[in-house]
Amino acid sequence: MGCHIIDHPYWALKLGYPDSVEASSTHINTETAPLASIVTYNFPARENLPPVRLHWYDGGIKPPRPEELESQAKWPVDGVLYIGDRGKIMHVSHGGTPMLIPLSRMRGFRKPEKTLPRVKGSHEQNWINACKGGTPACSNFDYSGPLTEVVLLGNLALRTKGPLLWDGPNMRVTNNEAANQYVQREYRPGWTL
Numbered sequence: 001m002g003c004h005i006i007d008h009p010y011w012a013l014k015l016g017y018p019d020s021v022e023a024s025s026t027h028i029n030t031e032t033a034p035l036a037s038i039v040t041y042n043f044p045a046r047e048n049l050p051p052v053r054l055h056w057y058d059g060g061i062k063p064p065r066p067e068e069l070e071s072q073a074k075w076p077v078d079g080v081l082y083i084g085d086r087g088k089i090m091h092v093s094h095g096g097t098p099m100l101i102p103l104s105r106m107r108g109f110r111k112p113e114k115t116l117p118r119v120k121g122s123h124e125q126n127w128i129n130a131c132k133g134g135t136p137a138c139s140n141f142d143y144s145g146p147l148t149e150v151v152l153l154g155n156l157a158l159r160t161k162g163p164l165l166w167d168g169p170n171m172r173v174t175n176n177e178a179a180n181q182y183v184q185r186e187y188r189p190g191w192t193l
Contacts, residue, residue, distance in 0.1 A: 001078075001093070002056060002151035003144070008095040009080055010147050013052055015043045017168025018150060023157035026059070036060040039154035056154055066090070068102045156182050 009015065018041040025037035036059030043052040057063040065075045066088055079092040087105065091098040100106050119126045119138050130137035149168070156173070157164055159182055165175040173179040
C-alpha cells in the first residue's frame, strides 16, 4: 500500500531517493511480512526544500494521534499526516479528504484554484491512453519506478539490521554489503531478463 499512500507526499515534496532508511518490526521471517512495522526514511534537502523525515506505520502499530486533532474527530490511521512549520494537514488513503488540523482551521478555508491536469476517466483508462500514444500516464514509469524503489527500501530495511545508507542513482546500500543481496537478483541460467 506504500505506493498508494505515500505517493502524495512523495510527489508534492519532490522527495526522490532517501539518504537512509531504517525499520523496526514484530517478528519477521523469510516467508512473510511482519505483523507490524515502522519504517523511517530520511530524505535530503532538494530544490530549495528542507530535509524530510517520513515515518511509515504498518500493521498493528498505530501512528500517534496528533494532539491538535479534536477528541471527537476521526483519526484516519490509513492516511498521511504532514507536519510543517505552520501547522499540520492530514488526508486519508489515496490522498482523499485533505484537512487542516485542528479541524477548526478548516472554517473559512478556501480551496486553491485547480492548476494541475486531471485524469479523465479511470486510472486504468489513463494508462491505456498512454499505451496508445497519448500523453504519458499520470504515474508513468519515470515517476512510479523510483517511488516503488523507495517503498521497497522499507522491505530491505526490515530484512537487515541497523540503518541503511542508500545510494539511489547506483541502487546500492553503502554501509551494509550484505543488504545488497536483496537489491539485485541473480537469475539462473536460462532465466535472464
